[in-house]
Amino acid sequence: MHSNRLAQQIQFVLEIDRLKQILRQTLLTDGSRRENSAEHSWHIAIMAIVLAEYAPEGTDLLQAIQMLLIHDLVEIDAGDTFCYDVQSNHSKVEREQAAAERLFGLLPLDQGAALRALWDEFEAQTTPTARFAAALDRIQPVLHNQQTQGGTWQQHGITRDRVMQRVAPVQFGAPDLWAFIQTIIDDSVAAGYLAR
């Protein structure tokens, strides 16, 4: 028989399949349906590869990709909290901490601790790697909202100032993409996809 260690690892692999059923507010670029958090994580992990040259000095690409792949796992227990939902965001930290405890706790101790540390690093936003990862996580929905003629912004009556607040971390996490993301937002306002 295989070891207890491998059994724990496989248990984790099976458990995380549930992230494929957690729906985000963001629509696919063709507007056909909402995006789930697993495919979203895949998308921004590839963005890390393709946009690596815009990462701040000191960014570790392997760590950034791993971070992006696991950053939403806590939603399996805590659900996806819409970034513009003030009420739900009050309880978000607590719910997600408990989820991290349980999910990374499925793994062998050393491995669970390592992935938990990566997740904590992403949450804390104090390293270049975490800041770069967060910047990509903020940029992707803006691209999707532009592609869907305002998608989620329209549905929820989101205004330009709230989006600007939301993408603010791009300034530090991917400074070379800051002008670009501002252009996308300005273009979206001009096109009537985003309210002033």
Place this chain on the structure above:
Amino acid sequence: MHSNRLAQQIQFVLEIDRLKQILRQTLLTDGSRRENSAEHSWHIAIMAIVLAEYAPEGTDLLQAIQMLLIHDLVEIDAGDTFCYDVQSNHSKVEREQAAAERLFGLLPLDQGAALRALWDEFEAQTTPTARFAAALDRIQPVLHNQQTQGGTWQQHGITRDRVMQRVAPVQFGAPDLWAFIQTIIDDSVAAGYLAR
């Protein structure tokens, strides 16, 4: 305005969103729906992280993860070819080569060439990294089929010998997981999920 280089990179990022709409035969572990190739790629990329200790000597984890994230992109043009569909597999190579040409061709030259080389390496299966990546790609559907009481195996009348042939690359790509995957298959036969 932002550079032409960035415009090409963003074009690629937007284009690959379509992988979220390519359905595989595999079901989610709860059997509720078919899995798409984007979320599948995410899943096996995390498997690479969690199961890295079983990779053969000489495996480069960053390369393996990148390979797994991009290995199915060609399906955007070529579609997902069911591994047990003999007919479609005849034309698969040609269709996927053309897709790789177009998709990686969206990127700046240097970057497109680098990702194309990674994809070629995965297809060629001559390096430890590519073999490890392929092993994970073969293991994941077996886990899903076991979880769904035979899922795709039952639907298509797949027998044990065909699954054994399909997972054969695990012997070289993740030798330490070979006994494990055989156990899963034997258990599935014993449970009546997989025909002898």
